[in-house]
Amino acid sequence: LVTDIPGTTGASFGQEVMCYESPRPTMGIHRFVLVLFQQLGRQTVYAPGWRQNFNTRDFAEL
Template identity: 45%
Template sequence: MANDSLVTARVIGDVFDPFCSSIDLMVLFNGMPIVSGMELRSPTVSERPRVEIGGDDYRVAYTLVMVDPDAPNPSNPTLREYLHWMVTDIPASTDDTYGREVMCYEAPNPTTGSTGWCLWCSGNWGGDLCLAPSRRHTT
């Protein structure tokens, strides 16, 4: 089962279905590793992060998605599931620079206060083709 903090924060259930982690993922903003629940200021996230993906089978590729589940802010989530970034075809044991960026990074910019965002990584099993969505938000 996923990290209990994700359940407590209602990420599991609201944003993602329950899942089991199968690879290591390291996210670095300005060279600084981050952990789930960490608070970051706007200057820290102005540039896209570096995301290192674990695994040892280079034949397996991954898709990386960063969304804001309550954009523009938690009290007014009119742009729910706002897509900040999407990279596909990232080989195992490499980082996001080896993939294909299908939606360029857009830094989080809440209208008031703070906001949370979720980074999701999934295997492209069987060579699934991931296409860029036509827009960043679901509404």
């Protein structure tokens, strides 16, 4: 989870809030979804407490 990515540069210039974690369980078929939100300005974003049943819609409303 990376926030505050300047529009003129790449993600490496953003603020990493949570590092990448591979899918769990490690076996079976997994679905990957990449979501990009535009922020109106810099703001504090907290890492989710857990990743199981993470709700993207609820996170976007913060």
